Amino acid sequence: MVVEIFSNSKQAISVVNSNSSIMFGGFVSAGSPSNLIIALHNDGIQNLTAIANNIGLGDKLDMLCEHKQIAKVIATFAIRASGDRKSNFEEQYHRGEVELELIPQGTFAERIRAGGAGIGGFLTPTGVGTVVAENKEVIRHNEKDYLLELPLRADFAFIKAYKADKLGNLIYRGASKNFNEIMATAADCVIAEVEEIVEVGELEPDRIDTPGIFIDRLVQCKPIEIRWTS
Amino acid sequence: MVVEIFSNSKQAISVVNSNSSIMFGGFVSAGSPSNLIIALHNDGIQNLTAIANNIGLGDKLDMLCEHKQIAKVIATFAIRASGDRKSNFEEQYHRGEVELELIPQGTFAERIRAGGAGIGGFLTPTGVGTVVAENKEVIRHNEKDYLLELPLRADFAFIKAYKADKLGNLIYRGASKNFNEIMATAADCVIAEVEEIVEVGELEPDRIDTPGIFIDRLVQCKPIEIRWTS
């Protein structure tokens, strides 16, 4: 599929419908697709399943809880044991207004990778003997127990990269590959927010992190600085 | 572990013993650790299990069959259906002198990745209903059959990269990442042949393919050009 380039984030997300599942890349401040999230907030789409490493105070993702756009969160980091103020999400969670599936971060990453790689499941030692093992098959190999974990996919992935060329090849900066690089492979429609779109040939082939094959929609946005607060 | 730097390939492989399993990176001409293989050939170590994508005419790996150093090959491409001349390996295989385990290439790559990633196994649709499925567990999920494939590790990995810094951070060139990048994670001792060793800081952090954490022994060698013949 040829990548489509949009001039603003509102247009870039115009294909998203209510009741969709959406993966959001980023790890706190690094690689968060904040412009796309704000467009989603402004759009008001409801009943979303949000798949993201973290949701919390200072996240743009937590803004989506302001008008209860999120019905379910699948995350690794959602409720801080410390800190006085509560996020919108946490308050709604404690009131039973939003569902939470908490996953170990390595399992979360590997499930997304499996979803994009046609892997039907994988065995991980992580979570054996914990609440994470509930309702999961335990498989023993070489005298070691593993949980069978299943792939994770979504209708959409919102990701953020540093630069793109006009065919959707992406490079990331610093620690912002995190979940962006794998989520780009694991959704039916992948929408990328980048700081700069350059001509084809300006990105060195040896340096490309996400090949354009994975990207459907592209928009250049000034990055929004986010920072966790407590 | 701190990486050790050696001045020649003979010293770099001096830790290898007979009866070892060794992964060899490379895909035909791209990223083949040919200097390390030649050192192994000269050393005469016997009864090796060779884990490599391909073994054939023009491969340096096939040289190891000259003196029957290899007892077993685990590969995806070992016997060409076309071509008149036979490799040393193929002749020995037809005489029953060497064992062969043939694996689909995607499963081969994924098993190695799993071996390095602490994954106890994975489900792949590849090979279902074929000879590859023999003696393997079939697991059904979402109305689709998968084979349970197990991780692959080795005592040693011989890999080839383009450049290294003195801490073992590696970059590859072109299509030579192939199996090198994953084998670097999946062996107890990883020996890397590179074209150039540079000072720490000369490789851009965003560009590093294999972090030095995975590398044990390093040697700078003039690359040997190999090319398949028929």
Add this chain to the structure above:
Amino acid sequence: MNQGLSRELIALRASKELHDGMYVNLGIGLPTLVSNFIDDLDITLQSENGILGYGNILEKDFDPDFINAGGQPVEILPEASFFNSAESFAMIRGGHIDVAILGGLQVAANGDLANWFVPERGGGSIGGAMDIAVGAKRLIITMAHTTKDGKPRILDRCLYPLTAETCVDLIITDLAVIEIVDNQLILLETAPGITVDEVLSLTEADMIIGTSIREMSL
């Protein structure tokens, strides 16, 4: 008897299945020739050894790091990217390749494919074929309609070891273009100068004649 297409013309016919914007994997052998006929198309070629965006096969100036899955040196296009084999097969197995064109030894009416092992020669190589056959969104097989001694290769059941079950969508041979839908062969096109009866007589499996059957346009 066999007045069918040359290998080049089979490749030319196969190229007509490709359209702008597609990501395509071409197998070793005959399918490689398809790349000679796509210069006017905006197609991105993937090679399972870790390249997306390669161009023509280069006859000289061999660079060992720039090769396709057949070991042939290839041109690297400005939009190219490189990745390791686990990532490459994640791309293939994960359903990101629009079309794969592979060679075949035998195809069965239900879409089973055998293309990696020749019992008569006592060997073979799986390579990437099993993963590609399972993972590509659409799988096209290009092959000679019969063996060198005239025996059918489109069979009720494959006799050679399988590459994958029910994976083939379209077969392009020197004699015909045949679609497989719901375990049923449908004859869509015949090669110039080849009759429907000739195709049927050289095909073991039952075949429906397509309602709009026509001569291949090349």
Add this chain to the structure above:
Amino acid sequence: MNQGLSRELIALRASKELHDGMYVNLGIGLPTLVSNFIDDLDITLQSENGILGYGNILEKDFDPDFINAGGQPVEILPEASFFNSAESFAMIRGGHIDVAILGGLQVAANGDLANWFVPERGGGSIGGAMDIAVGAKRLIITMAHTTKDGKPRILDRCLYPLTAETCVDLIITDLAVIEIVDNQLILLETAPGITVDEVLSLTEADMIIGTSIREMSL
């Protein structure tokens, strides 16, 4: 009563477990402080959000792309490399990290760890803790020896939901250093001014007194 070590001194004591050449993951909270005491060591820090080779926490000049797993801005060293989260946890789960230092809420005599969920607060976050606890070659827990109201946190069995089973190798608290070998706690060191009896009285689980027990050197 609690004349034990400050958080900084617990971190200082933990830093003495690290040696040249090690690859180390430091958890959020108290373990982060360990990085203040390793300037003289040739240690490489891994952060599970995808960095190998970071240095000090930077108080100003915030760069959103250069952060550790706690969201704090960090210095990127010349030897640094970056990778995605699947690769990062492949590194962790695959046993490539020599030592991980995590915070703890409760540790059991058999090495079970609970450190992600506080029932009293009605929540928690798993983050990378479960994978790190399972994957690190050696796991050190740094924590206060007791709760704020003086109850033991080193127990016969963890009461809070587990992070991982039998994963802890060493516990460093404000009062003591305790090793776990074969489901058995061994008291190795006491904090300056703290007696063995005090440690035992504030520990629920049975503990062997190490044969060469001594006062911590800080």
